[in-house]
Amino acid sequence: MLSTIEPRDDIAAAVQQIILSPSDADYLDQLIPAIKDASRSKRTAQLMQTLSHFSDDCEADIEKMCNSNHQEFVTSVNQLLRVREGTVSLTSEILNLNQSIQSSTEKLAEQKKALVDSRGVRQNINEAAQALKDCLEVLRLANHVHDLLAKKNHYAALRALDELQNVHLKEITQYKIADMIQQSVPATQKLVAEAVMTDLNTWLYRIRETSQFLGEVAFYHTELRRTRHKDRMERIPYLRNTKLNSAIELVSDEREEFDVLDNDNVQVDFTPLFECLHIHEALGQMDKFRSEYAATRRQQKELLLPSSILLVDGDHSSLNALLEGIAGFAIVERATMKKTQSLRSPVDVDELWDSMCQSAITLISKALNDVDNVDVLLKIKRIIALFIHTMNGWDYSVTVLDSFLLTLFEKYAELLKKRFSDDFQEIVQADDYMPMSIDSLDKYDKVVRISWYTPDKDQEDLRSVSPLPQIHRILTFRSFPCVLPFSQMYPLCCVNIRSFLNQFYFFSDDNFQHPNIIYETLKKSLDELLSEKVCKSLVERLNSQYLGQIVQILINLEHFEIACKELEQLLITARSSNSAGGPIILNATEEFRSNKKTAEKRIFELVNSKIDDLVETAEYDWIAPTLETEPSNYMQTLTRYLSNIMNSTLLGLPREIKELIYFDALSHAANMILSLPLSPEVRKINPNGVAALAKDVHYLAEFVDSLNNPILPETLDELQQTVNLMLADTSDEFYDVSTRNKKYGRVDPMNGPLLLENLR
Structure with missing residues (x-):
């Protein structure tokens, strides 16, 4: 009820204000807002009704007043008619104005609606633009990742992809493009990894x-x-x-x-x-x-x-x-x-x-x-x-490589041994087995330096060989050419031995950590080379019939034995501190020493064979009718032969070996000479035959005495005593034991009676 009354009271109050306006301008100023309000609130009819009521009230008041004041009433009526006329006119104007306002209001409403609609569209556009901007930023970052990949900035691309995934994509999760890019992230990561x-x-x-x-x-x-x-x-x-x-x-x-x-x-x-x-x-x-x-x-x-x-x-x-x-x-x-x-x-x-x-x-x-x-x-x-x-x-x-070096060393040692084996063999075979001649001081010093050879310091001269092999001349010490006792093979072998040692130790430097293996292999290989390729080859050549060659081989064997002893000391010095101590004995040393005896025996064989040949040429006439005045030819040849080999062939031998050879040769010669009268073919001997034998034995004894060796004459004792027995005037002394022991103690008890029997 209040809601109905209050609008009416408002309109009545507005009408009251309009009526009470002091002037037409104020009247219009009050009227227009009232009309607008009525039009806006759709109460224009109510306003017109209020104005009509207000007009009727005014007319009633006027009529009342006119009844008491007719003239004034008439006047007032006239005035009222005029007012009414004005009011009608004003109402018409108000209606026109209201219609105009209504039309303007509708247009304004339409414009306002259009404005509201445009503001919504603009909001939508702004939101779409922002979304598009966000999406474009994401797309830019996605493209930037690929640009970084193209520039090979792989880590920067990965960081940009991580930022895109964890920051920017979360801002556009409501858009489908976010899902599309999110789905492409693993592929992009794969691209980064592949790149x-x-x-x-x-x-x-x-x-x-x-x-x-x-x-x-x-x-x-x-x-x-x-x-x-x-x-x-x-x-x-x-x-x-x-x-x-x-x-x-x-x-x-x-x-x-x-x-x-x-x-x-x-x-x-x-x-x-x-x-x-x-x-x-x-x-x-x-x-x-x-x-x-x-x-x-x-x-x-x-x-x-x-x-x-x-x-x-x-x-x-x-x-x-x-x-x-x-x-x-x-x-x-x-x-x-x-x-x-x-x-x-x-x-x-x-x-x-x-x-x-x-x-x-x-x-x-x-x-x-x-x-x-x-x-x-x-x-x-x-x-x-x-x-x-x-x-x-x-x-x-590097253990496996170090072990492989051992295998390499084994092959190296094998090849080195084979190479020097061939060299030694060639040297031994190519040697002339003659004393080595030196024609200059430089060569002499070089040979002495490389060979384990110490010249005799007491020797004041060296013998030099003249163009005639059998002629010698005495020169002052270090006059050249000079002759060394060994043949050319010995210094050549010494050079090879030193080279062999050096080449073995070429393998042993700071790069090879197995000195014990090198030492043991060197010792074994050197021993085998000296024994098999040098000593054995020399021994094989002892079958030669040439005495000078056998003598030279013996001299070489002597020097090789000395060289082996020097090598033993050298190996002791070269032995590493980790090796077992004690002396080092090369088998080759004993090989050379023992084969010197073989060479000596071979010399004995050749000398004795020559003596046999010479003695076999003896032509004794045991029953010669006349007495011989000169020694036999075979005896002269025999002593000349022994003198020649003493002064030439056997000259280079050590004194003890040379004396032993002489002792054996003379003993053998004495036995062969003694065997002549004891031959089964000799049945009878006369004094002329004994005298011829005694002259030869005396000639031989004088030769032995000329050698100035107190031991050598012992070799002729039996021969001389046997000859003296045959020259004796009586044979009773031989059968007397005391006299026989004194004068014929070296005569064979079996041979003496046989010879005495032939003399009868």
Whole structure:
């Protein structure tokens, strides 16, 4: 009820204000808002009704007033009519105005509605523009990821992709494009991983191509270190027992800083590896990457190793390439392990290293079958030793390579022995077995220096051979040409022995850590060479019928025995401190000593054979009718022969051997001469026959006495006493035991009666 009354009261109050307006302007000012309000609230009829009521009330008041005041009433009526006329006119105007206002209000409402609608559209446009802006930003970031990939900024691309996924995509989750980009993130991550792996594979390929050069640089640096270390050892005595890669050597060489992986010749940049490692770690794919990287390195290891190498003709390029490639590969592996925390484990690296070492040993062993030159083997050993030193400096185990050096040394020793065996054989066969002639002081000093020969210091002259072999002339000491006791084979063999020793120890330097094996192998090989190739060959030549050659062989055997004793002392000196102590006895020493007896026997055989031949030419007429006045021809020839061999053929023999040969030869000659009258063919002997024999024996005794050797005359005692018995006037003295022992003690008790019987 209140809601109905209150609007009416408002309109009445408005009408009251309009009526009470003091002027027309105010009247209109009050009327227009009232009309607008009525039109806005759709109460225009109510306003008109209120105005009509107000008009009727006014007319009633006027009529009442007119009844009392007619004139005034008429006047008022006239005025009222005029007012009414004005009111009608005003009402018409109000209606027109109301219609105009109504029309304006409708247009305004339409405009307001259009404005509201336009504001909604604009809001939608703004929201769509913001959404489009956000989506474009996401698309820009997505494209930026691919741009970074194209520029190979892989880690930046991965970070941008992570920012896109964890920040920007969350702002547009309501849009379908967010799902599309979110679904493409794994593919993009895969692109990043593939791109970085592509760069890594390129890096690995370059590393594989650079491995050999890297190894070559490492070898060169190791060789420089070894040279510097040798210089230090020469300058500083207490460093002589230190080895390369030892703590002392490393400290001494620390001033020479050198990075094999980063220098003027080669630079290995690990950035692609670090980036790839970092990206796979960020992607949570470390296990997969570690496995793929290990498989790739194994494949590269297989590609690094050739199917075969060549070691003949002194061409070691294939061996150098093999070991340099392995060294470069292993250095990169070790550096990778040290520079990364979890990519390469020591087990993986050492496994690859062991595999490469075994493959290299297999290739080298196969190629060694075609090598038959010790110099080539020595060069191979030096290359392998340089490889061992280089890799030992990178903390790699070189045990298997060190063991392979033993195999290489065995082949080296075998080839060296074969080579010197052939040399010794050739020297022995090519020798003339004549005393060696020296024609200059330089050659003399050289022979004395290389041979284990000490000239007799008390000797004041050397005998020089003139163009006539049997003529000698005495020269002052060191007058040339001069003659040495041994033949040319002895100093040549000494040279070969020294060369053999040196070449054995060429293998034993700071690169080979098995001196005991070298020592034992050297001792055994040297002993076998001297015994089998020198001594045995000399003994085989003892079958010669040439006495001078046999004598020279004996002299050579004597000097070789001395050389063997010197070699025993030399081997003791060269023996390492880790070897067992005690004296060293070469079997060859005893071989030469024992075969000297064989040579002596052979000389005895030849001399005695010659004596036999000469004695067989004796032509005694045991019943000669006349007395001989001159010694027999055979006796003169025999003494001349013995004198000649004493002064020429046997001259170079040691005095004791020469005396022994003379003693044996004279004893044999005496026995052969004594056998002549004891021959079964001799049935009768007369004094002329005995006199001829006695003259020859006396001639022989004078020759023996001329030798000025108190022992030699003993060889003729039996012969002389037997001849004296045959010359005796009576034979009773022989049968008298006391007289026989005194005068004929050396006469055979069986031969004496036989000869006396023939004399009768």
